Amino acid sequence: MIEKRYIEEILTAKLAVSHLFVTDIMVKSGNKIMVFIDGDQYVSVDDCKAVSRMIESGLNRDVEDFELQVSSHGADKWMDMPRQFPKFIGKKLDVILKSGEILSGKLMDADLTGIVIQPDSPKKNKSLAPGPAIISFDNLDKAKCIISFK
DSSP states (O other), X not given: OOOHXXXXXXXXXXXXXXXXXXXXXXXXXXXXXXXXXXXXXXXXXXXXXXXXXXXXXXXXXXXXOOEEEEEEOOTTSOBOSGGGSGGGTTSEEEEEETTSOXXXXXXXXXXXXXXXXXXXXXXXXXXXXXXXXXXXXTTEEEEEEOOXXX
């Protein structure tokens, strides 16, 4: 069976100077390999194809057959890597802290240490809006961008 670690090794070297990075790798029974990538800006279909070719170039179907699927991280998935946040500055996020507390608000800033969220104002009394919440990645469990079609 192909090991997840081997796929990680292939991509670590090849993506080191790229705007792309791996968010998850799964190797299921029958060597079904699923790789999820994200980017500092966005991920295109061509990016997924290029990463797929990188992986295929490091594997040998004559030795071990496999099925490979490379996809973007997806806007509906939770984020937990510091590199995923900067492109969402100005967007609304739902954030779950390791304490279990849930915050919703606009992402004001993000760097390698944490994020700054301006929590949503209470619906009844907007004058009671709390100040920005500074959240270190040590305290953040995961976050998701809220997609609005308004």
